[in-house]
Amino acid sequence: MTSTALIVGASRTLGLALAAEYLRLGWNVIGTVRGADRTELHDLADKSEGRLLVETVDITQPDQIAALRDRLGDRTIDLLFVNAGITRGNVPIADVATDTFAEVLITNALSPLRVIETLRPLVPANGTIGIMSSRQGSLSLNTNGGQDAYRASKSALNQLMRCYAARYADDSHTLLLVNPGWVQTDLGGPGAPLTIDESIPGVVATINAQAGKPGLQFLDYQGETVPW
Template identity: 45%
Template sequence: MSQRRTIVVVGASRGLGLALAKEYCARNWHVIATSRGRSEGLDKLRECYPSSLEIETVDIADGSSIRALARRLETVSLDALFVNAGICKANTLTPLEVDEKDFLDMMSTNALGPMRVVEALYYRVAEQGVIAIMSSELGSIVNCTGFWELYSSSKAALNMLMKAFSARHAGESRSLLLIAPGWVRTEMGGEQATLEIAESIPLVVDVVERSAGIPGLRFVNRHGEILPW
């Protein structure tokens, strides 16, 4: 019997992150799922998959918390890392209207924090493994329509930071993915979103699993189709 694969899912307390943890557990992965504080959703999931799910704590907006997580996982070998954490504030406002703290919170949580996690855990991931971050179609500068412009800018910043990270690690064998899950009905996505979680997350996980052993960075949607930067 082959050894069970291991993944860390960062930002799994609810929504897409919790759905990712559930999907990986259902596929018999060993899942280390993180949340900033206690998550009722993760607690219930662990009751269903007690031998598959571990719960860790990290605040993605706190560099010291990320470094502490990396120390706790320093002996763990990963097949994949999926960073999902993100927030959306003031999505209908313009740069003139937004409160500076709301914008900086989005940049910290959506762009800087995820890349700090990638930096901290990169070498815990197997050389043929996958490092994925949940991005968005809204992070594409080419396809920008002005929708949710402040949130979009945080995802574009995330994409740029991941591109720079990839350039620093050119020639290495790990697969790097920025994945856009589509507009999904969650607390953040809102009721007007076009997809149910079940129409997105299983496809996202399929993309991650197919990407093992394919080196380099790709910006893709839930079907694995390349998106324009």
């Protein structure tokens, strides 16, 4: 039976590349976009011979997450992976507007866990649940500072995922936080050392290599452990 991956946040860059890589490996893919506009994911779906389904969800809206759950019905999702991240600029924390800080935390930390809590019943006992994290979420690796709000949001994400893992300690799901590396995206900037094509195959290989291993790990795109 063909495995199915649900990539939440797949309209462009890293999420789009994840969807494409899983298609290349023979999986069926459900990819989500946030709005009604046509995206590159729709173009990929047109060429997928029916193996890529595009769904719409704004993960900052709980009612939309619930509606997605209803639309998915009794589908089996072998991999549930949430790709979400905004930065809103490299600003010292004292200068970050309150509503901006709230937006970053809601998008990067709270919303991914809401997605996982809502959709986890669709993931079988031997399935995988993962989120795109960042090296910048590591407390011990933060020796240079900068990107205060973004760092805080990814650290919060990691902490919330640890709470999730503890809450469902009896589950056998594989749980992953994945650092894709410093990649040339809108968020990473053009000076980043990795291209998407260099990062994402490694991300997918790392995810797939952990399949069937219960518990939570924080890994990078090369399969190496990232310190908390």
